[in-house]
Amino acid sequence: MAVETKKTFCRFCHVFCGMEVDVDDGKVVDVRGDHDNPISEGYTCPKGRSEVDRINHSERLLSCQKRVEGQLQHVDTTAALDEIGERLKAIIAEHGPHSVAVYSGCGGHRTAAGGPWFVGKWLEALGSRGMYTSYTIDSPALSIATGWLFGAPMPFGSPDIDNSEVAMYVATNPTVSHLWTMPQSNPSTRLKNSLKNGMKLVVIDPRKCDVARRADVHLQVKPGEDATLLAAMIKVIIDNDWYDHNYVDAYCSGFEKLKASVVDFDLDYAAARTTVPKETIIEGAKVFATASSGAAQTGTGLHMAAHQNLCVFLVWVINAICGRYDRRGGMTRITGALSQPLPENMGPLPIPTFSGEVSRIRGIRGMSGLFGYNEMPTNTLTDEILTPGEGQVKALIVNGGNPALVFSNTERTVEALKSLDLLVCLDLFESATARYADYIMAVKHPFERNDIPHMMNMFYPQPFMQYTDKLVEPPEGTIEEWDFFWEIGERLGIRAAIPGLPEGRKPEAEEIMQALNANSRTPFEDLKENPSGKLYGDRETEVGGVIPNMIGHADRRIAVGNPEPMAELREVRAEPMPVAGSYSPDKDFEFRAITYRMPEVYCTTGHNLPRAEKKRPYNPVLISPEDLAAHGFADGECVIVDSGFGQQEGILEVSEDVASGTLGIAHGWGDPADDRPVEEKGTNVQALIPAHERYDRVTGLAQQSAYPVNLRKHEGRIIARSA
Numbered sequence: 001m002a003v004e005t006k007k008t009f010c011r012f013c014h015v016f017c018g019m020e021v022d023v024d025d026g027k028v029v030d031v032r033g034d035h036d037n038p039i040s041e042g043y044t045c046p047k048g049r050s051e052v053d054r055i056n057h058s059e060r061l062l063s064c065q066k067r068v069e070g071q072l073q074h075v076d077t078t079a080a081l082d083e084i085g086e087r088l089k090a091i092i093a094e095h096g097p098h099s100v101a102v103y104s105g106c107g108g109h110r111t112a113a114g115g116p117w118f119v120g121k122w123l124e125a126l127g128s129r130g131m132y133t134s135y136t137i138d139s140p141a142l143s144i145a146t147g148w149l150f151g152a153p154m155p156f157g158s159p160d161i162d163n164s165e166v167a168m169y170v171a172t173n174p175t176v177s178h179l180w181t182m183p184q185s186n187p188s189t190r191l192k193n194s195l196k197n198g199m200k201l202v203v204i205d206p207r208k209c210d211v212a213r214r215a216d217v218h219l220q221v222k223p224g225e226d227a228t229l230l231a232a233m234i235k236v237i238i239d240n241d242w243y244d245h246n247y248v249d250a251y252c253s254g255f256e257k258l259k260a261s262v263v264d265f266d267l268d269y270a271a272a273r274t275t276v277p278k279e280t281i282i283e284g285a286k287v288f289a290t291a292s293s294g295a296a297q298t299g300t301g302l303h304m305a306a307h308q309n310l311c312v313f314l315v316w317v318i319n320a321i322c323g324r325y326d327r328r329g330g331m332t333r334i335t336g337a338l339s340q341p342l343p344e345n346m347g348p349l350p351i352p353t354f355s356g357e358v359s360r361i362r363g364i365r366g367m368s369g370l371f372g373y374n375e376m377p378t379n380t381l382t383d384e385i386l387t388p389g390e391g392q393v394k395a396l397i398v399n400g401g402n403p404a405l406v407f408s409n410t411e412r413t414v415e416a417l418k419s420l421d422l423l424v425c426l427d428l429f430e431s432a433t434a435r436y437a438d439y440i441m442a443v444k445h446p447f448e449r450n451d452i453p454h455m456m457n458m459f460y461p462q463p464f465m466q467y468t469d470k471l472v473e474p475p476e477g478t479i480e481e482w483d484f485f486w487e488i489g490e491r492l493g494i495r496a497a498i499p500g501l502p503e504g505r506k507p508e509a510e511e512i513m514q515a516l517n518a519n520s521r522t523p524f525e526d527l528k529e530n531p532s533g534k535l536y537g538d539r540e541t542e543v544g545g546v547i548p549n550m551i552g553h554a555d556r557r558i559a560v561g562n563p564e565p566m567a568e569l570r571e572v573r574a575e576p577m578p579v580a581g582s583y584s585p586d587k588d589f590e591f592r593a594i595t596y597r598m599p600e601v602y603c604t605t606g607h608n609l610p611r612a613e614k615k616r617p618y619n620p621v622l623i624s625p626e627d628l629a630a631h632g633f634a635d636g637e638c639v640i641v642d643s644g645f646g647q648q649e650g651i652l653e654v655s656e657d658v659a660s661g662t663l664g665i666a667h668g669w670g671d672p673a674d675d676r677p678v679e680e681k682g683t684n685v686q687a688l689i690p691a692h693e694r695y696d697r698v699t700g701l702a703q704q705s706a707y708p709v710n711l712r713k714h715e716g717r718i719i720a721r722s723a
């Protein structure tokens with residue numbers, strides 16, 4: 001049979017790049033970028049190009065698994081659904097509906113029909129508040145800062161860098177992370193084009209990451225000291241009169257409070273605390289503020305570090321006082337292809353920051369969701385499982401996620417997973433978490449199901465949408481995520497209340513997608529006629545109508561002097577000057593370890609694929625040449641990383657990208673149940689992170705970046721790196 005080429009889009013990560021896939025006799029044999037896709041224009045990254053390996057992987061689960069006497073064994077899908085349904089019924093009868101929770105990880109967001117927007121409705125029907133997602137592991141600071149600054153969600157998508165004179169990136173490396181801090185597909189080329197057109201680039205990052213290497217000004221801040229640096233930059237901007245007076249007068253409140261709050265962050269103090277030279281602080285502030293357009297953006301490096309909400313707030317304050325919201329070349333919006341245009345004089349979106357639910361753990365509040373579901377703070381889930389009493393989580397369904405690698409305090413997380421009455425994982429593989437599962441539901445690979453890039457609707461740089469049919473038949477024993485929840489719901493006598501779903505029968509996946517997007521201005525028929533996807537409207541982003549109309553504060557002003565972050569800023573100023581890696585004088589740490597992303601893997605996905613395994617099947621501990629020499633360590637040496645809370649083996653890799661005193665260790669590695677040596681499984685960062693100490697008092701998030709550690713000799717083993 002001849003090889004047939006089919007159009008689709010990648011779902012390894014949230015960017016959904018267009019792809020052409022070669023299918024030979026029902027088997028995927030090759031993938032490449034689709035040059036007809038008007039957004040990704042043929043771009044793919046190494047992860048996407050690994051999809052052929054992922055779908056055909058020898059370890060892929062081709063049928064559902066059930067644990068019997070400690071061992072996994074094949075189970076018929078319908079039998080598994082029946083058994084899980086029965087066990088859930090019993091758990092709910094004994095402990096109530098809140099005892100059932102779902103954790104939707106990155107993989108769980110890659111399906112339009114089975115993502116958290118669907119699962120959240122399913123849990124609502126069940127009467128459980130137990131929706132948890134990866135958002136509250138690394139980014140709730142975005143919601144808090146939004147509430148503080150604007151008082152309501154804002155409809156801004158990616159920054160308008162095609163029209164920007166300057167871009168500022170704070171602890172984000174969009175050319176690798178592909179986050180929305182830049183139009184996500186083909187970020188390197190987009191950045192290169194903007195820089196060629198004269199855009200200036202300012203980067204704040206402890207690591208000389210890819211974007212920092214291309215920056216006009218790189219502020220290589222000491223990890224964890226961003227709040228001081230940002231406050232000093234705001235002071236420089238105000239003192240030099242580089243802010244936008246007209247914008248501040250027209251749209252901001254609390255400017256004088258802001259000015260008073262940063263007055264103590266003078267350059268001498270900031271330079272000493274952040275290790276960024278005074279001249280560089282001035283230059284960074286000047287290049288950003290004196291440009292006539294551009295936006296500052298943050299990433300997970302900031303969202304997981306000390307004073308995360310305050311830091312995001314301060315970055316956005318810089319945008320606000322420089323007049324960059326709802327302005328060409330700054331933060332703008334698009335009307336997504338699946339959305340309706342905002343009505344004239346649209347008021348604030350009636351979505352509060354918090355859902356009204358409060359976790360039993362540390363009193364952390366649940367968050368409201370822009371995607372139609374609320375969620376509980378994931379950083380409390382381990383303790384919600386282990387803490388007896390009303391509302392204790394007894395059954396957990398993990399949809400495309402990996403708590404054993406991404407929840408803080410790995411040991412306690414594993415204890416929690418083991419203690420559950422029922423753990424069900426929906427996954428392509430037996431993940432580190434699935435090792436403790438009672439059932440693993442083998443899911444279809446994305447190429448085996450129809451789909452739309454639902455999650456990206458508002459984040460594409462232009463209104464764009466695409467529909468894909470399945471490309472190959474799924475293995476017989478696999479199931480789709482939405483189908484699992486639907487079938488379990490049938491057994492429990494509940495149905496997700498989504499208007500528009502057919503009455504009296506099971507829907508098709510496409511009907512769920514349509515019902516979830518009932519307000520779409522684009523008919524599905526049209527999507528289907530354009531296999532490479534289609535732009536729906538101008539390439540121009542939209543400006544006007546958001547500021548001040550959609551601001552939620554009563555005065556309809558951007559609250560740059562909001563009392564809550566201003567009080568936290570005073571606390572920052574009152575902190576002791578850091579000595580080496582320590583945050584407090586009574587603790588003795590030499591380093592602060594930051595997180596970063598590795599291009600071959602995505603969070604906890606892709607580590608078992610040949611491309612990653614061949615290059616480096618572990619996450620190295622990046623160390624500066626100075627620190628390597630000072631300690632008498634060797635490049636590739638296996639050492640102990642000690643946070644005072646936990647200890648992990650790590651493999652040193654000398655890197656000019658980190659300054660002395662900084663280490664870089666990527667998250668998402670180091671299966672705690674894997675007996676192989678560290679060079680074959682990596683270092684588990686979360687085993688170093690306590691969930692109960694140094695956590696954010698609003699979001700409950702543990703400090704997972706810029707955390708203090710020491711290094712010490714281990715066995716003197718040197719791990720040779722493959723060429």
Ligand code: SF4
Nearest residue numbers: 010013016017045048
């Ligand atoms: S950036 Fe890479 S992994 Fe993400 S969708 Fe594009 S090709 Fe796939």
